[in-house]
Amino acid sequence: MKSQAFQKVYTKLKNITKATVSLIAEDVGYDEMAVVNGRMAQVVKIVGDEVVLQVFSGTEGIPTNAEVTFLGNPPQIKVSDELSGRFFNAYGQPIDGGPEIEGEIREIGGPSVNPVRREQPSQLISTGIAGIDLNNSLVSGQKIPFFADSDQPYNQVMANVALRAKADKIILGGMGLSNDDYLFFKQVFDNAGALDRIVSFVNTTENPPVERLLVPDMALTAAEYFAVDKNESVLVLLTDMTLFADALSIVSNRMDQIPSKDSMPGSLYSDLARIYEKAVQFPSGGSITIVAVTTLSGGDITHAIPDNTGYITEGQLFLRRDTDIGKVIVDPFRSLSRLKQLVIGEQTREDHPQVMNAAVRLYADAANAKTKLDNGFDLTDYDERTLDFAKAYSEKLLAIDVNVDTDTMLDIGWELFGKYFSKAEVGIKKEMVDKYWNNN
Amino acid sequence: MEKNDNTTGTVSGIIANLVVVDVDGPVGQNEICFIAHGEESLMAEVIKVTGNQAYVQVFESTRGLKPGSKVDFRGHLLEVTLGPGMLSRNYDGLQNDLDKMEGVFLKRGDYTDPLNREKKWSFKPLASKGDEVVAGDWLGEVEENGMPHRIMVPFKLEETYTVKSLVKEGDYTVDDEIAVIESKDGETISVTMVQKWPVKVPIKAFQEKPRPFRLLETGVRCIDTLNPITEGGTGFIPGPFGTGKTVLQHAISKQAEADIVIIAACGERANEVVEIFKEFPELDDPRTGKKLIERTTIIANTSNMPVAAREASVYTAMTLGEYYRSMGLKVLLMADSTSRWAQALREMSNRLEELPGPDAFPMDLSAIISNFYSRAGYVHLKNEKSGSITFIGTVSPAGGNLKEPVTENTRKAARCFYGLSQDRADSKRYPAIDPIDSYSKYLEYPELQKSLEKNMGEHWLDNVIKAKDVLLSGKEANEQINILGDDGVPIDFHDKFWKAELIDFVVLQQDAFDDIDASTPLERQKYMLEKVLSIVDTEFEFKNFEQVGDFFKRLINQLKQMNYSEFQSDKFNGFEKELGEMLQEHAVEVKQEEAV
């Protein structure tokens, strides 16, 4: 995005704040990109003939006579098959030493899909992880984040999900990614021989935080190219959306907007929804599925970022360390896939819904028993059995290192029921019990 | 609006979707204008005027918009177009027909006609030449998807008119003149099947609005049995994310005994709307034998659609509801989620730099919510017929905390409270309506009590109250057990606790995804409540507390099998018989239940 010769160059800034500069300029459009002394900027406000620009990397060192040129367009990206296997920064410029991309220019953050043109998500995505496939099945066209404390191995789990998901393309949107994590993704994708299916847009901790705001739209515009123009199934990975939201609050703060809960901007819901709603199943067969990461602080999901996210996404996968088995599990209580009912029992075995529900209910009984134990009460025989069940369930099904197919997960479920409970205690529809109890 | 001259203006400032326009003439608050942007024309609404500057909120993205763009003011408020052909349509928040838009992606400035102008409707006159009529009176009717669609004297006419002419029975388009009416001063007005109405103004073409008095059957047991909503009543469903607000609303809209269902998807997920698009055309409406979609209108302003139009969407939905109510129909209106509407108000109020109220919401949030809820209701029309709008909105409290402004203000406005609890959702006790905290104020209405007694039998109310008491005492017993330990309390506490669990599992919990369990007709609800209460009334004998839980789990399992079976089928009766035998195991003396 270099400025072109015929463009007017302005050299007189009127105001400079921490995040913005303003100047008198003509014929400027809202959202338009500009360059201020070589730094990328975007129009965020126009009042009369005065234009306010947000400078992504901050205004430190910018003089009042800085050179300003307007690019005449909102942020954009060139799309073509050449994107595959490449790594870009938040502006869509290559960072892997490779050549510039040739392709069609597309505005990022473009319009929404007409809801009546959407298809209902319908294709099960298997990951081998029972905490996902058994309890929270993913469906193409879904949007779902991992909720995890920052010390959980969410990027590893996400990389596993991505590689097992059989997507035509994987698009990584990295925001505030540590350099180590960036190299981790590069390496796993490379080792899996999947690099040619992967496009990455990365803002690392070394880049200015506000630049992150462009990453999801870059990634999703590339995703739309593959899903719409090429009818491909595209999986978009966004990590870490908490750092994206933090960047939003930095901007709104610097622009003196009234903060709402947790000093987040009042528009946080709309800002996040605009991104997540890009997940879609197109009628032509292409799809965009979004798997994101929202890091929590101390498991607090009532904080504005996870809270708003939960209201937008189609469920969440909650990672938690289970100290009884010493492993990270997908917590069955706080995790949810809202699209699972579109596929379970239909694209999976008929007993799937009932096994899933019964196991979670028994796991809840175990949690009650645990509370009793912690409070120093005697446990009943049933309590003891639920505790044993819970441990086995956690170990054999919930742990993130499980990698089996869904039928096996269901068989394990029945095996555990049979081992620890009576039929009445499990409380599953009679037809299913008749068919699957002790059949394994 | 008292203003016809065509004011124009020029854009002079842009902050996201708030645009400042220098105007050359009079403008009205909430007047609609269009901003020219290249080939496109962007619709906007005036929300503030200072001097010769109008602040307008644009119903579209303002990307690329430049100062100097021309603005054309239209002299009217945000309106909907009312006429036959709105059922089974999918509209956006501004009533554009989404199906008429081309392409996969929404195009900015693409406004489509909500009605079909070519289609001919078979019109039957209901009035006669010489009749005196006022706004809202029925001149004739056409049939819309099997439902009578009344053609009314336009709502905005304020005087009494005489019908001068009325077309004969026959086929007409919505734009054909069907009647000419004349005012006292001899002014004649040509009436077609179409009229327009500003969405923020309630349609008041009725005689009176009595208190609601009749239960509206939803098929959801923990609503109908425990906390019923009435025809013309209001209710709200607050709950943290993922606790089942949308599933519950969809269940109600599929099953409730309404003539017309209007669903406003307000700032929520597009995939949830798609679910309705796909499901409703498949589902049978048990009362008409037609498909559910034929009595349904969807207003979809999903979360990725423009924020200003989100605010409008709930009003659009309500106005459509009022239109059908004026025809003497029973309308069920659903909005998911009203919190998104409140947030849209907040975004705009912040951009206008208004003094913020709690949590940065606008100061007048409470009044806005109350005004909106007050538009629902049961009405007697001027022709002695009646109609109703039953409104149920969801609320998405920030952080799941019910003390936040939207929940608190809605509580003041709505009469039924269906609070979803995180704990219940976590343990998959769906629908997760908290049985203790939730309420229906209508249960205290003598009007409703009387009609319940008539339709459900004289013991019904006592039974309902008893079920609530059992739930409460079960909760208390459980608390004691948790404090003192299983052994530390008399067995009686376990008995109490498990009797409450019995009601919970069998009456309250309901599987929205099971073909049979999903919807329970009132007759079956009555049968099952009496069945369960007869068990509650039975005195059991247990050796130790462990026996209590084991026994009740078996009872629950048995009763759940009944819930999953066709009512009074062989299967159902078989399970019931087994249940009877099971009961004998611990019954001291089975007080032969006269089902009280």
Ligand SMILES: Nc1ncnc2c1ncn2[C@@H]1O[C@H](COP(=O)(O)OP(=O)(O)OP(=O)(O)O)[C@@H](O)[C@H]1O
């Ligand atoms: N009655 C029910 N029976 C079975 N499952 C249910 C029921 N109600 C809710 N669920 C489960 O809970 C999930 C979330 O429900 P729903 O989408 O209605 O939540 P919500 O309260 O609308 O959440 P949000 O505020 O995020 O929109 C569903 O996808 C489903 O898996």
Ligand SMILES: [Mg+2]
């Ligand atoms: Mg919902």
